[in-house]
Every structure is written in C-alpha cells, then in structure tokens.
Amino acid sequence: MQHNEDTQTIVPKNNFSEWYSEILKRAEILDVRYPIKGVYVWFPYGYKLRNLVYQILRSLLDEEHEEVQFPMLIPEDELLKEKEHIKGFEDEVFWVTRGGSTELEIPFALRPTSETAMYPVFKVWIRSHADLPLRVYQIVNTFRYETKHTRPLIRLREITSFKEAHTAHTTRADAEEQVKKAVALYKNFFDRLGVPYLITRRPQWDKFPGAAYSIAFDTIMPDGRTLQIGTIHLLGESFARTFDIKFEDKDGSLQYVNQTCYGISERCVASVIGIHGDDHGLVLPPTVAPTQVVIVPIVFSRKDATGDDGSRSVEAACAAVRANLEKAGIRVVVDNSDERPGAKYYHWEMRGVPLRIELGPRDLKNESCILVRRDTSAKRQVPLNAVVQEVQRTLEDIQVSIREAAHEQLRARMYNTNEDAAERYARAQQGVVSVFLCENEECGQKLEEQLGVSVLGEPLVDAETAENETSKGPCVICAQQGKRVYVARAY
Amino acid sequence: MQHNEDTQTIVPKNNFSEWYSEILKRAEILDVRYPIKGVYVWFPYGYKLRNLVYQILRSLLDEEHEEVQFPMLIPEDELLKEKEHIKGFEDEVFWVTRGGSTELEIPFALRPTSETAMYPVFKVWIRSHADLPLRVYQIVNTFRYETKHTRPLIRLREITSFKEAHTAHTTRADAEEQVKKAVALYKNFFDRLGVPYLITRRPQWDKFPGAAYSIAFDTIMPDGRTLQIGTIHLLGESFARTFDIKFEDKDGSLQYVNQTCYGISERCVASVIGIHGDDHGLVLPPTVAPTQVVIVPIVFSRKDATGDDGSRSVEAACAAVRANLEKAGIRVVVDNSDERPGAKYYHWEMRGVPLRIELGPRDLKNESCILVRRDTSAKRQVPLNAVVQEVQRTLEDIQVSIREAAHEQLRARMYNTNEDAAERYARAQQGVVSVFLCENEECGQKLEEQLGVSVLGEPLVDAETAENETSKGPCVICAQQGKRVYVARAY
Numbered sequence: 015m016q017h018n019e020d021t022q023t024i025v026p027k028n029n030f031s032e033w034y035s036e037i038l039k040r041a042e043i044l045d046v047r048y049p050i051k052g053v054y055v056w057f058p059y060g061y062k063l064r065n066l067v068y069q070i071l072r073s074l075l076d077e078e079h080e081e082v083q084f085p086m087l088i089p090e091d092e093l094l095k096e097k098e099h100i101k102g103f104e105d106e107v108f109w110v111t112r113g114g115s116t117e118l119e120i121p122f123a124l125r126p127t128s129e130t131a132m133y134p135v136f137k138v139w140i141r142s143h144a145d146l147p148l149r150v151y152q153i154v155n156t157f158r159y160e161t162k163h164t165r166p167l168i169r170l171r172e173i174t175s176f177k178e179a180h181t182a183h184t185t186r187a188d189a190e191e192q193v194k195k196a197v198a199l200y201k202n203f204f205d206r207l208g209v210p211y212l213i214t215r216r217p218q219w220d221k222f223p224g225a226a227y228s229i230a231f232d233t234i235m236p237d238g239r240t241l242q243i244g245t246i247h248l249l250g251e252s253f254a255r256t257f258d259i260k261f262e263d264k265d266g267s268l269q270y271v272n273q274t275c276y277g278i279s280e281r282c283v284a285s286v287i288g289i290h291g292d293d294h295g296l297v298l299p300p301t302v303a304p305t306q307v308v309i310v311p312i313v314f315s316r317k318d319a320t321g322d323d324g325s326r327s328v329e330a331a332c333a334a335v336r337a338n339l340e341k342a343g344i345r346v347v348v349d350n351s352d353e354r355p356g357a358k359y360y361h362w363e364m365r366g367v368p369l370r371i372e373l374g375p376r377d378l379k380n381e382s383c384i385l386v387r388r389d390t391s392a393k394r395q396v397p398l399n400a401v402v403q404e405v406q407r408t409l410e411d412i413q414v415s416i417r418e419a420a421h422e423q424l425r426a427r428m429y430n431t432n433e434d435a436a437e438r439y440a441r442a443q444q445g446v447v448s449v450f451l452c453e454n455e456e457c458g459q460k461l462e463e464q465l466g467v468s469v470l471g472e473p474l475v476d477a478e479t480a481e482n483e484t485s486k487g488p489c490v491i492c493a494q495q496g497k498r499v500y501v502a503r504a505y
Numbered sequence: 506m507q508h509n510e511d512t513q514t515i516v517p518k519n520n521f522s523e524w525y526s527e528i529l530k531r532a533e534i535l536d537v538r539y540p541i542k543g544v545y546v547w548f549p550y551g552y553k554l555r556n557l558v559y560q561i562l563r564s565l566l567d568e569e570h571e572e573v574q575f576p577m578l579i580p581e582d583e584l585l586k587e588k589e590h591i592k593g594f595e596d597e598v599f600w601v602t603r604g605g606s607t608e609l610e611i612p613f614a615l616r617p618t619s620e621t622a623m624y625p626v627f628k629v630w631i632r633s634h635a636d637l638p639l640r641v642y643q644i645v646n647t648f649r650y651e652t653k654h655t656r657p658l659i660r661l662r663e664i665t666s667f668k669e670a671h672t673a674h675t676t677r678a679d680a681e682e683q684v685k686k687a688v689a690l691y692k693n694f695f696d697r698l699g700v701p702y703l704i705t706r707r708p709q710w711d712k713f714p715g716a717a718y719s720i721a722f723d724t725i726m727p728d729g730r731t732l733q734i735g736t737i738h739l740l741g742e743s744f745a746r747t748f749d750i751k752f753e754d755k756d757g758s759l760q761y762v763n764q765t766c767y768g769i770s771e772r773c774v775a776s777v778i779g780i781h782g783d784d785h786g787l788v789l790p791p792t793v794a795p796t797q798v799v800i801v802p803i804v805f806s807r808k809d810a811t812g813d814d815g816s817r818s819v820e821a822a823c824a825a826v827r828a829n830l831e832k833a834g835i836r837v838v839v840d841n842s843d844e845r846p847g848a849k850y851y852h853w854e855m856r857g858v859p860l861r862i863e864l865g866p867r868d869l870k871n872e873s874c875i876l877v878r879r880d881t882s883a884k885r886q887v888p889l890n891a892v893v894q895e896v897q898r899t900l901e902d903i904q905v906s907i908r909e910a911a912h913e914q915l916r917a918r919m920y921n922t923n924e925d926a927a928e929r930y931a932r933a934q935q936g937v938v939s940v941f942l943c944e945n946e947e948c949g950q951k952l953e954e955q956l957g958v959s960v961l962g963e964p965l966v967d968a969e970t971a972e973n974e975t976s977k978g979p980c981v982i983c984a985q986q987g988k989r990v991y992v993a994r995a996y
Contacts, residue, residue: 048626087663
C-alpha cells in the first residue's frame with residue numbers, strides 16, 4: 015500500500031469542472047493521459063467502482079433479460095438501412111476502411127449503438143409468438159466521433175461500458191408495458207446508487223432516431239447542468255419493418271414485432287462521483303464502495319503495534335475486527351502502511367471509503383474503537399464486541415443519508431418560473447426550470463436559444479406508469495396551449 | 506422454456522469440423538449468421554458459459570493482479586514505435602481512417618493486442634521501485650484482419666474476450682519469476698476446466714514479436730490438431746526501451762523495467778467444447794456448466810404431477826429438491842415444460858448439463874430419485890433425503906472423470922517417432938510428434954514443410970519452474986545437435 019500522493023488541498027467543489035477533473039485523477043478513477051482525444055484509461059480503483067456499479071445493474075437485468083454479445087463492427091449497408099436512425103448518427107460514426115494494407119470492399123462502422131447489428135439477427139431468431147417476448151442486453155464498448163469538448167465518463171469517443179437492452183414483443187401494448195418495467199428498473203438502479211433523477215418524455219423533435227418516443231433519466235450535477243444518465247425508447251414497428259422482423263401469431267398470420275431498447279453508460283459512474291463527492295474527495299455509497307470500511311491502527315511505536323510489553327496488540331485487534339467484518343460480507347482493509355494516521359485518513363477520504371475505524375492502545379483498554387463517517391465526519395465510540403452490528407447499521411445509515419442529501423440538492427435546483435422571463439434566464443443557469451411549452455419544434459428551438467438550454471421534456475409525474483399527468487398552460491413562446499416541460503443547461 | 510429444436514441426430518464427433526459447427530449452433534453457443542466474416546454473436550447460453558469460464562480466470566488473476574481497462578483505439582504512431590512488434594502484426598491490423606465524413610489526421614488501429622496502448626501510460630505510472638511490481642490485466646475485444654479461413658471461437662476477426670495481463674518488474678529475475686507464476690496460474694485455470702495441455706517454449710523464430718521468449722499452452726483437439734490456448738511472454742527490456750519506461754532504483758539510478766505479458770482468449774471456451782463433447786452434444790465440467798443439474802419430473806398425467814388424488818405431488822417434490830440444491834449453491838433448473846421426458850433429455854444433453862435427476866410417482870413412493878450422469882450415462886437410485894450430498898459428490902466425480910478422460914485422449918495422441926520418417930509423417934496427421942530439432946530456423950521450416958505441421962517448441966518438463974530439461978539428440982533435418990521438440994498440425 016503506497017500513499018505517495020500529493021497531499022495538497024484540492025480545488026473546492028463549487029468550482030465543479032476543475033474539481034471533477036482533479037478527483038478523477040487523485041482518487042485514481044480515470045487517467046486522461048492517453049494520446050487520443052476523448053478516450054481514457056480506467057485505473058484499478060476506478061475499475062473496481064465501475065464493476066460494483068455494473069454488478070448492481072446486471073443483477074437487476076438478469077431477473078428478466080439474458081446477456082448476449084453482438085459484434086462491434088457493423089457493415090455500412092446494414093447501418094444505412096434505417097434512414098431516420100442513420101441520420102441521427104452519420105456525423106458521429108468512426109469507419110474502418112482498411113485491413114492491413116487492403117482497402118475493404120465495404121467499410122465497417124464501429125457500433126455507435128447496436129440496433130443495426132442486432133436486428134438482422136433478431137430476424138432469424140424470432141419465428142413464432144412462442145419466441146416472444148425476447149429480452150436481451152449486452153455491456154460493450156461503443157464509439158462516437160465527438161467533435162465537441164470531450165469529458166471523462168461524460169462525453170466520450172469510446173464509451174467503454176454501454177449497457178444496452180433490446181426487447182421484442184407481440185403487441186404494442188406489451189412493448190409499452192416493457193417501457194414501464196424499464197423505467198422501474200432504472201429507478202431501482204439509481205436509487206441504489208443514491209442518485210436522484212428527473213424522468214421526462216423527450217420532445218418528439220429530440221427523440222432517439224427511429225423511435226416512436228423516448229423517455230430519459232436526467233440528474234442535476236453540482237454546477238446546475240443536467241446529465242442524461244439513462245434513456246428508454248419505444249421503437250414500435252419501425253425497425254421491425256426495416257429489418258423485416260416478423261413472427262407467426264397464434265392465428266397463423268405474420269406480424270411485425272414491437273420493440274423497445276434502453277441504455278445506460280458509464281455516465282452512471284460520473285453521477286455517483288459528481289453528486290456525492292465533497293471538498294475532501296469522493297463520497298461513495300456503501301453499495302458500490304470498493305472498500306466499505308478502512309481500519310487505521312493508531313500506533314506511534316512498535317510497542318503499541320505489537321504489544322511487546324505484554325499488553326494486547328493493536329495489530330492483532332485490527333486483524334480480528336477485519337476478520338469479523340469480512341465474515342459479515344463487508345469489504346474492509348486494514349491500513350498497516352508506514353504513513354502517519356493523518357496521511358492515511360487523507361488517502362481513504364479521497365477515495366470515498368464510507369467508514370473509518372480508528373483503533374489505538376487506549377481504545378483497546380476500553381474494549382472499544384472509534385467509527386468515523388466519511389459523509390458527515392461524525393465520530394462515535396463503539397464497543398469492540400458490537401463492532402460488526404454497529405458497522406452494518408452505520409453503513410445503512412450512510413446509504414440513506416447520502417441519498418437524502420442528494421435528493422435535497424436536486425430539489426433545491428428545481429425552479430418553477432413560468433411567469434418572469436428574466437428570472438427564467440437566471441434560473442436556467444442554476445438548475446432545472448419548469449415552463450409551459452407547446453409541441454411545435456420551432457417554439458422549442460426558440461426557447462433553447464433564448465435561455466441557452468436544452469428542453470428535457472415533459473416530466474413523468476408517475477414514473478411507475480410512465481404516464482404524463484402534468485398540468486397544461488400557455489406556451490412561453492407562442493402562448494398557444496402548451497404542456498409543462500423541464501429545461502436546463504445540459505451536459 | 507421452449508424446446509422447439511430440431512431433434513435430428515447430430516453429426517458424429519469423429520467428423521470433428523462439422524460436429525463443432527453443429528454443436529455451436531444446436532447447443533446455442535454462437536450464432537454464425539452475422540454478415541461479416543469471422544465475427545459471431547454470443548447466444549445467451551453460450552455467454553453464460555463464457556462468463557463462468559472467465560469468472561474462474563478472473564478469480565485466479567485477482568489474487569495478484571488488478572483489473573484495468575485501456576482504450577480500444579491506438580494511434581498509428583504509437584503502434585509503429587516497436588519495430589519488431591509491428592512487423593508481426595502489420596498485415597493483420599484494422600484501421601479507422603474516417604470519423605463521420607472527415608478523414609482522420611492520424612489513423613487509429615483497432616488494438617490487435619495492447620502493448621502499445623498500455624506502455625506509454627506505464628511510462629507515467631511507473632516512477633520508483635516502490636511502484637513495482639505492477640501487475641494488471643484487462644478482458645477486452647481485440648481485432649485481427651484474418652484473411653485465412655475463420656472459425657468461431659478459434660480464428661476470429663473480433664476476439665471478444667481477450668484476457669491480457671501485463672506486468673513490470675525491477676529485475677529480469679523478477680520478470681522470469683512472474684513467467685513461472687503465470688505458467689502455474691494457467692495450469693490451475695485449465696485444470697479447473699478439465700482441459701489437458703502441453704507447455705512448450707516456442708522456437709525463437711516463432712516467438713511473440715518483441716519478446717525475449719514465448720511459452721505456450723496447447724491442447725490437442727479431437728481431430729489431432731493442436732490449439733494454442735494460452736501464451737506467456739518474457740518481454741525483458743525491449744518495450745521498456747522503446748517506450749522509455751524507467752524507474753528510480755533504491756540507489757537513485759534510473760533503470761528500465763523488465764516486463765512480461767500473457768494472454769488467453771475465448772479459445773479456452775473452444776477447448777472445453779471440443780475436448781469434452783460427444784455424439785450427443787456438449788459435456789460441460791460442473792465448474793463451468795450454466796446449469797449443473799436439471800430435474801425432469803416423470804409425469805404422464807395431471808394427476809401424477811400435482812397429486813390431485815391425495816398422493817404426494819411430483820411437482821412439489823421436484824421443487825423441494827431444487828430448493829435444497831439451490832441452498833447448497835448448485836445451479837439447478839426444473840424442466841416443467843410440456844415436452845415428453847425424452848425430448849427434455851435430448852435438450853439438456855445437447856447443452857452438456859452434467860447431471861439429470863428423474864423423479865416420478867414410483868420414485869416418490871420409494872422416497873428416492875434417479876441420478877443420470879451426462880458423461881457416462883450411468884444411472885443410480887438415491888434416497889431423496891440424501892440427494893444434496895449425492896449430487897455434490899457426483900458432480901465432483903464427474904469433474905474428475907471428465908478431466909481424466911481428456912488427459913487420456915491427449916496422451917493417446919502423443920507420438921515419439923524420432924526414427925522413421927514415414928511414420929513421422931503419418932503420426933503428424935493424428936496428433937503431436939516428438940522429434941529432435943536444432944535451433945536453426947531453416948531446419949524448422951523444412952520440417953514444417955515436410956510434415957505439413959507447425960513446430961510447437963521444446964516441451965517444458967517441469968512446467969512449474971518453466972525450465973526445459975528434455976533430452977538432446979541429432980536434428981532430424983541436419984543431424985547437428987538438436988533438442989526434443991513437439992510438432993503437430995495446428996489450428
């Protein structure tokens with residue numbers, strides 16, 4: 015265990031953009047020193063966090079989906095089949111044109127997403143109604159030729175961890191039911207990360223290319239900008255018609271399948287980092303913390319550590335606590351490095367470890383130790399013989415507090431400013447503004463230009479049912495009948 | 506659970522090439538109907554098998570390595586830095602030359618392997634001896650522009666599951682020690698898959714481009730051809746010099762690191778399928794079987810199933826057995842589909858499920874059930890109250906038997922035919938031939954041409970220590986002093 019890091023104070027979090035870059039480096043999440051714009055290297059610690067986050071996502075998906083893996087290369091002619099779809103991606107696709115020194119006859123696209131890789135195969139997989147519903151997912155790397163400013167985990171040329179689920183159903187009603195299930199699944203996922211979200215139906219002029227409609231999860235980052243962290247699309251029959259995916263129904267007739275797809279990328283990791291972190295570094299929810307508890311022996315001499323003088327050994331006591339916590343399934347390390355305790359605290363705080371246990375000779379005499387929470391810095395003495403239960407309970411408390419604090423932050427950045435144009439502009443720089451807007455794309459574009467924002471869409475009040483029940487009012491641009499929508503500066 | 510497959514007999518395994526293709530399809534491992542040569546789709550069942558195999562590999566690596574992930578794209582100038590290395594790959598690299606409609610200034614290679622992606626970053630990660638040893642691995646997709654005949658899991662344009670480990674050390678001795686550890690780790694891995702192997706040091710003229718030497722694991726497939734299933738390379742300082750990877754030693758001097766790398770691809774899955782399977786389909790070792798036990802209720806009427814007449818229900822008994830097996834950590838399913846028992850047997854045999862439990866009304870009266878082994882077809886009655894222990898014990902037996910049978914097959918295909926040229930040729934069509942060969946590349950090439958084989962290299966007798974202690978004799982080509990080498994037709 016090496017703690018040879020720079021112990022300078024970090025940039026405060028209210029300078030969010032710099033704080034974010036610094037945290038990714040100092041908590042060893044991603045290394046940005048790779049010689050291609052917009053692609054990054056996962057450090058071991060970052061990758062552990064990534065794996066724990068995706069383990070939760072996988073376990074939720076595995077209840078009703080099967081994991082598959084489709085090829086990364088897509089032949090040009092397949093990618094170009096769905097006209098509306100490709101229009102949405104054509105400027106962003108990387109093309110493989112050469113193998114060795116040979117020009118390829120047909121260029122291959124690096125998948126920007128996998129509809130056009132999967133659906134020609136769905137055509138041969140699906141024969142009869144008995145093959146439906148089909149629900150599969152994969153976690154793969156996808157690629158976008160981003161020309162805008164790139165940012166680790168957020169705007170990438172290689173998305174390393176794109177979870178994309180694709181489903182096919184006999185009826186539109188079943189597909190819509192699947193959309194609701196996907197919304198519920200994503201809620202469950204982000205709840206476990208303590209990440210709050212807004213669920214909206216994207217404007218029709220901003221839906222996924224080829225979809226009937228798109229639903230999105232956005233969270234609000236500390237700088238007031240929203241981050242889209244999940245999307246769910248009802249595809250209906252559009253891709254089925256393009257790729258000729260039919261099934262034989264019970265009555266023997268051939269019908270097109272109805273489809274959905276929904277995706278989550280490593281932006282979910284960005285949201286955990288951005289939302290929960292503080293001026294001392296990461297603050298990780300226990301559910302995904304690679305190390306949930308660090309034990310720091312408070313020893314100032316060899317004697318303290320090993321109990322050479324016949325007194326009990328701090329080293330042995332720490333090892334015993336670790337063994338008991340491990341037995342209870344808690345991810346725990348003892349920091350026996352040669353650093354001073356202060357340097358150890360700094361190291362593990364930066365990495366967001368939810369709970370620290372301090373244990374020295376004096377504690378040992380009292381048969382107790384000190385628990386220190388990462389999120390609140392609160393300290394508490396607990397008896398050694400109750401340490402497992404106390405740690406478990408405290409980790410649960412931390413999980414809840416982190417989530418509640420995050421929800422409070424989000425609520426504080428929601429503004430209802432339908433009335434005043436100046437206030438609307440000011441608020442739109444700080445968070446999410448709720449206004450009335452008609453469905454006309456021109457009004458949407460105008461509003462976006464006026465405020466320098468994106469229209470997120472109509473909020474789904476009851477996200478469980480994916481139905482929109484928000485109120486109506488006059489469009490802030492044209493004064494025609496409009497619906498309530500959220501707008502914000504978006505990543 | 507749908508069993509609507511074609512129940513025709515499969516091609517016998519002695520027609521290995523056709524058998525292999527058919528099994529991949531009918532056991533639902535890989536779908537070959539993707540419109541690009543040499544890239545395939547993992548079916549859900551195949552991907553479950555793949556995940557279980559890689560879970561073993563990961564758990565072994567996690568003891569001393571950390572998982573990372575490096576970018577898939579490599580800038581042309583980095584890839585070309587290591588002259589010897591690139592010579593080995595230049596004809597096989599896919600190139601991205603376009604983003605959207607823009608020609609890229611520098612083409613990006615799809616990684617064929619990741620030395621040139623990782624080592625420029627190792628240069629900034631490694632500062633001092635305290636940073637060493639560095640041991641990382643990643644499991645990623647890699648790409649080769651194969652112009653030869655491609656084959657699922659074996660010769661691919663997209664290798665979907667390349668596990669590559671890369672290590673850096675202060676001294677050559679430490680690096681050589683790591684090579685030995687890697688050999689031990691790979692032995693452990695393939696032992697758990699029941700896959701037998703030959704370990705050889707590849708001829709110097711056939712080592713990994715840029716390495717000091719290469720060690721390889723080969724197994725023998727049922728058609729007598731060898732399949733390289735793992736490689737381990739001592740890189741020494743060659744890449745460190747190219748990429749300028751130095752560390753400050755204890756005395757303050759700057760030294761080049763010494764490196765190793767070692768890889769395993771989804772060929773490990775191909776070996777499990779090819780070696781253990783039989784004329785009825787897959788035979789999976791319990792360690793990696795997605796379903797370890799299938800319970801088939803033997804019921805011919807509704808009454809049998811549910812015990813409507815007051816007798817005990819077969820359905821309930823099957824559910825109870827399943828619950829008990831699950832509690833013991835066994836991967837088990839009950840096949841309650843509407844198929845006849847025979848069709849169910851066929852279905853699960855094809856998928857290689859190691860153990861079947863048959864349970865009908867008569868068994869229930871006897872408080873017993875029937876266990877049927879997939880590998881030997883042996884049937885045995887066991888009391889219901891001992892079913893968990895009996896299943897556990899039988900699964901362990903199967904694991905051992907499968908492995909022993911595979912080792913026997915391998916031994917039967919090893920030939921020592923130093924004396925007779927005609928026999929040498931004949932044997933080289935059936936398996937691995939051991940002959941004496943000098944170190945001259947020309948002699949090696951001549952022998953390869955004469956026999957239509959590849960020289961695998963010198964066997965490592967004591968693989969634990971990675972030292973070669975085989976005997977010496979006159980080269981079969983030039984009669985100069987030679988060493989014992991293995992030759993075979995290779996995939």
